[in-house]
Amino acid sequence: MLNIPVIRWGKPYESLEVDEVLHFSTGEPIAKVSQANGGIIARDMRQAKKARQILRDIPCTEIIELLKKAADLYENESLPIGDGSQSPDQFAHQQSASTGLPEHMCRQNMAKNSFVLRNMQKILDCLTRGLDLNILTRGYGIEHRGVVVSYQAQTSVLSAVLPSNSPGVHTLWLPAIPLQMGLVLKPGPQEPWTPYRMMAAFTEAGIPKEVFALYPGGPEAGAAVLAASERAMIFGGTATVEQYRGNPRVQAHGPGFAKILLADDVVDDWEKYLDLMVESITINSGRGCINCSGVWASRHTKEIARAIADKIGPIEVKPPTDPQAGLAAFTVPGMGKAVWLMIEADLKEDGVTDMTEQFGPRLVEQERCSYLRPMVVHCDSPEREIANKEYMFPFSTVVECPEDQLVAKIGPTLVCTGITNNEKLIGDLTAASHIDRLNIGPIPTSKLNWLQPHEGSIIDFLFRARAYQVTQEAQAAL
């Protein structure tokens, strides 16, 4: 069994408080993870400035090259973790064992993280709109248009309070290091794996270990990270997002409520988009905030719901090692049942139909975990309670809604795929401020283009554009 320490600016620290990470189905201990107390974090964070100082001594371009090496190491090599080492296969196995995600999905997420690392140059080029990265290092410089610009770093480190349930979120903090910001991560209790492996890959590639702090721990540790950070990401539910709304120091990532809209001009051909809908709902076992949780159209909704149900309703629970496994387990005791009870209550409302009912019970309870098999629920109106719900398994509503009410009724939407050629609707969707990522055309909600910002640009989060005036002589010398 692995012993995983707290990492305090690169130095391992073994806490007297240890959390055991257990295999979700066998209950077998996989790792003992040291737990950081809040005081350690508050104290360490006073040294955060050093992380940026260290990284600013390495040109961004050089870091980007090191990240390509890190991508290969992360994806293909055995790397140190705690008092042991971990091969890529062991990583997938361990991550699956503690999070309930099937192993092949863990491997897909590894590939996604590596892709982002390998393509960091392009990604940063797009996110900065072609800015010379030396301007971010120095804080000011002259742009290619011949104008002096200044981007002031608002923090020395990017912190993140990470979830246990969605290994896909890790791509969001990867740009911190090439932007010369240190990383302070509070891993999810069941998912210490990615932060530790990523740090190992970074340091083996040549990034100084002193720029990393990893603080596994309970809620106290998360609160301490947030309290001590100038810029932090947190992942949670709607309540978390509400709590931090308007707080410039915290970027809160919550449920996505991603949707596919089939407009009147295409909905008669809905069958053409069936695979796209199924993929958007089921990929990554429906766990991501970018998974579709609602298909909206003005007609054919029952037929659409039935067709999706025919495809995903029969999906069975399979062992996590099965390459065909499509469902992740709920590893927190009682969680699967609690979710099912919430859904069951909503199903009682008139106008709501469980289209997957015929495919057998959805709740599958096992000795140490539970599963929910995919669900499609038809709503005859956006007013139904369940119309805008999102759950951590392949779950989607199909909602009947007149086209002229679509934009107004869909509510906050992280990813909206609008399938239409209707210019007016495209214009309305483009203008809708409650939609974050907008796909116009048949693009799965789950297919992210990494060259686009996600829930706000990380550059705008970490840097502040401001006026910076110098004399003409000084400008000429830049």
Next chain:
Amino acid sequence: MSTAESSAASLEAREKEAQASLDAHTHEIVQWHFHESTGSPFWLQKRSELSFDPLTEVKCYHDMKKFPPFEDDWLRGGPMSRWVPKGFEGKPVYVFETGGTTGIPKSRMVIEDHWTDYELFSDTLPDQYFPRGANWLMLGPSGPRRLRLAVEHLAQFRGGINFCVDLDPRWVVKLIKKGWMEHLEAYKKHCIDQALTILTAGHDIKCLFATPKLLEGLCNALEEQGKSFPDTGITGIFSGGTEFTPQWTRFCIEEYFGGPPDVSGIYMTPTYGNTLMGLACSKPVTAADDYKITYYAPQPRAVIEVVGFDDDQQAVGYGETGRVKLTTLTKEFFVPGFLERDEGERERPFETYPWDGVSGVRPFHGFAAQTTVGVY
């Protein structure tokens, strides 16, 4: 007889002695609380509802099992006079409250118990680090809670003067529940700022009570000023609560104080208790023992038992985990078998405290999700 055998025999004798003392004390206290001439209206009323007569059927501590579980809801609301034993009629009464963020708090009447409890606790404090005559700072909950007056008495009992700050834990709980973390930080800073002011005002403070969160906040604030905790001149600290964990202790000793007492000159001792019970003291906490914290109640005035989660009449085995059950046996206040909101491991008696103790105290797992811990 070998040294080990001799030591075991001596401990066994002390355990028997302690048990005899507890049995006698239990009998005396039950007689006091249930006798018409001395008992409180509350317990005299309860006597008529019990299926046994405490005056004749409680002869030793084991007989306390006959009492039904003490319900903390009995402590909510008035009149407070129902708790005052007739034997103390006319004496000035304090009321100390616990809880009460929403709804009616639990109240306990006290006459002199808090003085006695803290005088007994005083005997456990090493003079080297808590010098007699030294001044104190009380950085913890004030208002209707016991601590403010109790710590003040402790300071005075030891010949010193106590300085304190205002801290309303109910407001802190509300801030946490509302998720107003910035307000929480601001309030904490407000309290720490007051403490820093007192510490720099020439009061020659050498002893401190602080809750773990506030002690941490104080140390942090000092370091942010480029100072360290040893710069305050404080050499003795007592703190308490479920947040006083081995890891937290180690962190403070290694990183804030500059090492164990013989190196840093700073000694910190944990305590466990509440308004209902006295103050349980800990076995000395050392690095060699992985900073393990084991509490022992001030028997016979109070008893800590670690009982089964499913059977609160049965103690768990040594080293096993169970719910903390408190019994208070003073002439002022009688609480038979109150199930605390905490759990821990049952610990063996030792020479200093020849009765059961409890280690690893933490919020009871059945409540943990709903308990707002670490409020101040």
